[in-house]
Amino acid sequence: MASPIDPSHSTPTNEPPVQVSDDAQGYYVPGEPLVDPRTPTGPIKDRWTTRKFENRLVNPANRRKLSIIIVGTGLAGGAAAATLGEAGYNVKSFCYQDSPRRAHSIAAQGGINAAKNYKEDGDSTHRLFYDTVKGGDYRSRESNVYRLAEVSANIIDQCVAQGVPFAREYGGLLDNRSFGGVQVSRTFYARGQTGQQLLIGAYQAMERQVAAGTVTEYTRHEMLELIVADGRARGIIARNMVTGEIETHLADVVVLASGGYGNVFYLSTNAMGSNVTATWRAHRKGAYFANPCYTQIHPTCIPVSGSHQSKLTLMSESLRNDGRIWVPKKKADCDKDPRQIPEQDRDYYLERIYPSFGNLVPRDIASRGAKNVCDEGRGVGPEVDGVRRGVYLDFADSIARLGEDAVREKYGNLFDMYKQITGENPYEVPMRIYPAVHYTMGGLWVDYDLQSSIPGLFVTGEANFSDHGANRLGASALMQGLADGYFVLPNTIREYLADGPFDALDESHPAVAEAKKSVEDRVQHFLSTNGTRSVDSYHRELGNIMWEYCGMERTEDGLKKAIDLIRGLREDFWRNVKVLGTADSLNQSLEKAGRVADFFELGELMCIDALNRRESCGGHFRAESQTEDGEALRHDDQFAYVAAWEFGGDGAQPVLHKEDLVYTAIEMKQRSYK
């Protein structure tokens, strides 16, 4: 590990990047460089404290008069609604599920990081900061990450006080584990349901405010458009998913906490309803979309079993601690019972290529390794569309060494879940795993105060781009969601609200009328197209394109091909989609149609972003950028910037604004796992 640099240092340790390649030429328009206007200065450890002090306060008596719309009730949105409600603002909270408690944060299993140093193993704010920046492959903003590490400890205090039942030791104190290859134990967890327990904590805090009258909740409401009037975000258009009514909701400020867009890949570990619509609509209204191509691929998912598959299920990464990953050496063995394949015919490819890390190489390397062997035709499991996509994760050695009981003790629930889904018993036959899209690091561009490029539009949680760079360290998304929701946003939004309340907006304001009409037109279009193909079939096809060309490994040719394919498919979609039912009732096909329409546009931008970024970094391998022995090659000299895309208009090219990443408290290092 590098010797941590003096944190108060403020001269950059890196040179500004100068890009020499231009693969995306002809697909985009270069724009002005971007500088975060709210970027903090001074010693890194004081930046947040100073900012909290500098941001103006809102008189408690005035808060009631200030209204805040929050789209999303996950960790980021739920925590913010609770906190802002407690402060006395007038909050309206939206989610598309039937209850705020069902936001997809609930699915997180592993845990949440915090620099508490309860284990006295040398952890500190600075080390968490360092690990997170390094984990993100030096593509995140250092001030943001430092702040995240700084508030992490408060998160744990808050959650414990709310009654979150974290795992405890016999003495009654909180237990920690180490997660995702870091060398300190700083991950707090609640069995395999950390996300659920944290979310229920935030949800309960929010429900308390609903009872107190400060938060009004709108469930089964989907945001379909952002209202920007006189240069400020002033509200949203939402569809009541039960009655179909298109509703206008106005406020002084809008917060998007709508989660990630992994579902652009159709198959992902995200929930069925996870969408990009909220952020994409804002993007179309002027909010920059940053680093859209940054997606995280998780290596240990249960493989696809057939074309009917609707969703992928994650298995905890901890399985790699004891399982050995292999595929047959010979293609002919791929459909054999794995137990019949003798030792010498097995290829433990991770152990072979990365002898020192073996099966514990980082997520992206493990994922790419699996893809490579399957592409070679050595995958296992059922053939889906002619290819077997799966590798074995074998516990036979561990069971022989530790005994079945010990393995059950450690992984029993995961094994049961696997059996439930696949019908196979992993104590007897090796598990099969395959990588899947899991998290999106890209999102709406925000400044240090979490405000987007549209004044009055704030973005938190997975929906923004800010804290994870090109890759996310395990157990840090939960941390970010809660940091944003409980501690950051409430302190930064007041600077904006101190100028409010803004002039009341009339529903007849042209901006409102335009937004509402565009939503209605779109609904009408889908219902009247009466084509031949279902929404799902388009979504699945789009997902295949994205996974094939904009997934783990990307090439210039592949990305260009993908862009063409997406454009063709999208055109067909608008002409030929079939959506039945009516506008004024619960209509799930209609909901999906709107989401898929936006995924098409996002998918194209992701490919353009990936095309432009001719470097392998984080979870992304650009085939054109590799070392002699086939490892990822990052180009800090060219790409140490945030790619913030501005919507160029329908049919027009997007505009690329680059925000250079400046490191003063950390030095960039290439990684090596050989």
Place this chain on the structure above:
Amino acid sequence: MKVTLKIWRQPDAASPGAMHTYEVDKVSEDMSFLEMLDVLNEQLNAQGEDPVAFDSDCREGICGMCGLMINGQAHGPEVTTTCQLHMRSFKDGDEIVVEPWRSDAFPVLKDLVVDRGALDRIIQAGGFISVNTGSAPEAHSVPVPRDDAVRAFSAAACIGCGACVAACPNGSASLFLGAKITHLGELPQGQPERHSRVVDMVAQHDHEGFGGCTNIGECTAACPKEIPLDVISQLNRDLRTALVHGR
């Protein structure tokens, strides 16, 4: 395999509904139950018939959004959520009856989709610990005996799916209610509001129109998170203490 489905269809809350029969062919046993319904919906869509509406989101057994009455059992024949139920639990030629949760506190919105807002309102009545953001003490200042933490955790595993209500012959939400009472009541942080919480939550539960518990035990058998019946006992005990000692 091939299955015959008898499904409750109801266009909206105000209209009457009825059972309809559909056949789905080429069902693979690796499909989840909901994926089988996806196949049915593709089929219906192609025929120009409105697809069957049903709720689901995470499809991995944790969000609590899904929930169907399958052949008279909440979430079907396995101890799991509907989304985690797979077709290998059925046989070729089976007839499967699919209905929405039946409870007057959960009105049907369309087909198999119900409104479970009543559960949120029960939480609003007191299912929380009142601690404003930023006012929390250091996490280690209050140790929690491990057994208490484990019991609180087991109760907190409830996903709010409503299967307990659907299965209970009395239409009671006592298991859901008891789970929250036990989760918060087991922790030191939950003590100050312990009495008022149980009184207020029970009042809201009754107000929502859920039935009373007569300790029949269908709820726990249907619960995908295996919440044990002793949470209802805990609920009763806390209620008794609260009523005897005043709030």
Place this chain on the structure above:
Amino acid sequence: MAVSGLLFIAFVLMHMYGNLKAFGGHDSYNTYAEHLRTFGEPILPREGLLWILRLGLIVALIAHVASALALWHRAGTARSTKYVAKKNLGSSFSSRTMRWGGITLLLFVVWHLLHFTIVKINPAGGATNDPYNLLVDSFQEWWMTILYLVAMAALGLHLHHGTWSSLQTLGWTSSAAARTRAKVAGWVVAIVIAGGFSLVPLFVLFGVID
């Protein structure tokens, strides 16, 4: 509900104990019946204690039936649309038959009171002023014995669930072990009471007691 139910349990336990005196023969039983009426004298008038008990029972009965009806009504409105298919998995037969079982018991008690206490019906046509004889005469009729046995079966079922249920309702079962104990108590109470009561009519019928 639970309190009245437990009171009933206490009552039937005592009552059963009393009935078993029939094994002691004519005098033992009648002395007991008489003792019941004179207990507490002279502080209480004759039948004083008995009336206190009776009053308690009447209040409990009203409370018990009233709460049973309220629960029944709530259950009805909580699910006005019934399932087309509904299976039962986690529940016992007795728990699902509490209401009809209760009604059976109510009818039985009415008949029982007419039979032994209020009207004193002797199916054999013999004397009715001697409790022991009335008892023996009655149960020498096979149909009377069967009627009582059916009622005792209903009682056993009601108590099997009722005992566990009242413990659960009072919150005395908040651990897995306590829950198991309460379930066992349900079986024990049901078998002891239903069995205990059944002994007298059976033994009378088969001529062991006469």
